[in-house]
Amino acid sequence: xxxxxxxxxxxxxxxxxxxxxxxxxxxxxxxxxxxxxxxxxxxxxxxxxxxxxxxxxxxxxxxxxxxxxxxxxxxxxxxxxxxxxxxxxxxxxxxxxxxxxxxxxxxxxxxxxxxxxxxxxxxxxxxxxxxxxxxxxxxxxxxxxxxxxxxxx
Amino acid sequence: xxxxxxxxxxxxxxxxxxxxxxxxxxxxxxxxxxxxxxxxxxxxxxxxxxxxxxxxxxxxxxxxxxxxxxxxxxxxxxxxxxxxxx
Numbered sequence: 001x002x003x004x005x006x007x008x009x010x011x012x013x014x015x016x017x018x019x020x021x022x023x024x025x026x027x028x029x030x031x032x033x034x035x036x037x038x039x040x041x042x043x044x045x046x047x048x049x050x051x052x053x054x055x056x057x058x059x060x061x062x063x064x065x066x067x068x069x070x071x072x073x074x075x076x077x078x079x080x081x082x083x084x085x086x087x088x089x090x091x092x093x094x095x096x097x098x099x100x101x102x103x104x105x106x107x108x109x110x111x112x113x114x115x116x117x118x119x120x121x122x123x124x125x126x127x128x129x130x131x132x133x134x135x136x137x138x139x140x141x142x143x144x145x146x147x148x149x150x151x152x153x
Numbered sequence: 154x155x156x157x158x159x160x161x162x163x164x165x166x167x168x169x170x171x172x173x174x175x176x177x178x179x180x181x182x183x184x185x186x187x188x189x190x191x192x193x194x195x196x197x198x199x200x201x202x203x204x205x206x207x208x209x210x211x212x213x214x215x216x217x218x219x220x221x222x223x224x225x226x227x228x229x230x231x232x233x234x235x236x237x238x239x
Binding site (some may be wrong): 124 | 201
């Protein structure tokens with residue numbers, strides 16, 4: 001269903017925001033442009049937790065994206081500390097993020113600007129407990145209560 | 154479309170494999186694979202590094218798929234995984 005764009009690593013150049021759609025399709029570069037790179041860098045820093053996904057948390061459009069959102073939800077990641085980008089509405093982002101992260105698939109999770117991984121990794125980290133520690137250490141979620149008490153004592 | 158044999162060959166020629174399971178989850182279209190890969194080459198690498206390694210190894214194949222999912226173990230971890238499952 002959403003497979004065609006995987007086959008092309010092309011990133012469309014957008015010299016200015018005003019450029020028409022047609023023009024941006026005609027001018028294409030093989031590598032991530034500086035501008036696209038900067039935009040992605042700003043995006044991954046836009047919130048402590050940033051998820052690039054297919055669809056939105058309310059309407060995920062891919063099982064892997066859905067699973068990742070559910071895991072983050074399970075850990076109680078607050079809405080104000082999480083931002084998601086729907087790559088299906090922005091083809092430049094969809095291709096660009098793969099090159100930027102050097103990761104071939106969506107979803108992609110970033111915490112405080114660091115690439116964590118895709119669905120397999122997030123699921124594995126969830127099962128091993130690493131995800132919780134990561135989120136706690138990055139002050140995304142509070143420490144579990146027993147730990148807080150232990151520290152206070 | 155990618156067939157299972159190509160995928161297996163690409164993996165086996167690149168790293169020592171002690172166990173490999175490839176599951177075609179695409180119902181025949183060859184666009185959706187899930188693998189379990191056990192190799193000593195993963196020793197000392199964290200999950201992200203392993204997945205990057207496999208992603209790079211299968212770059213051409215993954216680019217032609219809709220979905221690709223992987224589990225990576227060292228031989229020792231795989232024994233533990235099996236023990237836990239049993």
